[in-house]
Amino acid sequence: MTASFIGKAGLVTGGGSGIGRAAALEIARRGGKVVIADIADEAGLETVRLIEQEGGIAAFQHTDITDEPSVAALVASVVDRYGSLDFAHNNAAGGIPPKELADYDSEMNAWALKLYLEGPYFCLAHEIRYMKEHGGGSIVNTASLAGLVASPLTGPYTAAKHGVVGYTKSAALEYGRYGIRVNAVCPGVVRTGLTKDLPDEYIGAVTAGQVIKRLADPAEIAAPVVFLLSDSASFITGAIVPVDGGATTSTTSVD
Numbered sequence: 001m002t003a004s005f006i007g008k009a010g011l012v013t014g015g016g017s018g019i020g021r022a023a024a025l026e027i028a029r030r031g032g033k034v035v036i037a038d039i040a041d042e043a044g045l046e047t048v049r050l051i052e053q054e055g056g057i058a059a060f061q062h063t064d065i066t067d068e069p070s071v072a073a074l075v076a077s078v079v080d081r082y083g084s085l086d087f088a089h090n091n092a093a094g095g096i097p098p099k100e101l102a103d104y105d106s107e108m109n110a111w112a113l114k115l116y117l118e119g120p121y122f123c124l125a126h127e128i129r130y131m132k133e134h135g136g137g138s139i140v141n142t143a144s145l146a147g148l149v150a151s152p153l154t155g156p157y158t159a160a161k162h163g164v165v166g167y168t169k170s171a172a173l174e175y176g177r178y179g180i181r182v183n184a185v186c187p188g189v190v191r192t193g194l195t196k197d198l199p200d201e202y203i204g205a206v207t208a209g210q211v212i213k214r215l216a217d218p219a220e221i222a223a224p225v226v227f228l229l230s231d232s233a234s235f236i237t238g239a240i241v242p243v244d245g246g247a248t249t250s251t252t253s254v255d
């Protein structure tokens with residue numbers, strides 16, 4: 001069955017780049033109307049331009065997911081523009097400097113929890129409040145491999161992404177009865193702006209533990225996101241889907 005978004009409208013946070021841009025493009029190709037939410041205006045507008053160039057429908061809404069009124073305004077903007085909020089991909093995030101856990105100070109720890117955990121919470125809460133009153137919807141959170149296992153030198157990120165997995169399960173459990181499905185994808189290392197400065201040794205060490213020994217392309221993460229957001233995944237909720245080249249398959253490599 002082809003995942004169709006004809007007649008549906010929604011949002012992608014962090015849609016200005018990487019995984020979010022790839023997901024937004026694919027949703028628009030399948031007929032969905034998409035609001036691109038990003039803190040980076042130029043990048044977000046560029047995604048809108050790319051979608052329109054292909055004949056799709058999209059708009060940009062400047063959004064900072066760490067600012068609750070900004071998230072509330074985002075949800076309202078989708079409904080104002082397109083008449084409904086049927087799907088949401090909560091995906092935005094930025095990079096964190098690599099350090100051992102105790103070397104982060106409390107300020108950096110608080111910043112990371114705000115961006116990686118409280119931001120997705122604001123998004124979930126505002127989307128759910130709308131969807132609950134309007135017949136349901138589908139939400140996909142971008143967690144991470146670091147939401148399933150520890151990722152080295154990113155303690156607050158790892159903690160927050162485990163939290164995103166927890167929010168995903170809680171929301172799926174509590175709101176299924178309103179027709180709301182909530183799932184998460186857990187990407188391994190993907191070739192995006194977030195990973196461009198990672199040292200080769202780090203990438204080598206991570207990919208060595210995978211079955212498929214390379215970085216992912218953003219489109220390879222977007223594909224399961226789009227499927228989970230669509231009605232093709234109508235019996236899937238609370239699923240935490242590794243999209244990690246097999247990194248979590250086994251602790252033993254056969255190579």
Ligand SMILES: NC(=O)c1ccc[n+]([C@@H]2O[C@H](COP(=O)([O-])OP(=O)(O)OC[C@H]3O[C@@H](n4cnc5c(N)ncnc54)[C@H](O)[C@@H]3O)[C@@H](O)[C@H]2O)c1
Binds near residue numbers: 019037188
């Ligand atoms: N790239 C990877 O290897 C990888 C691996 C696992 C998980 N992830 C997750 O995937 C998601 C997308 O990351 P990406 O790799 O595509 O990165 P990216 O940098 O290409 O895209 C992230 C986007 O989020 C936007 N953003 C940052 N802070 C924001 C804020 N406060 N409010 C709104 N928008 C904001 C950025 O401007 C950017 O456009 C993130 O949640 C990230 O943690 C990425």
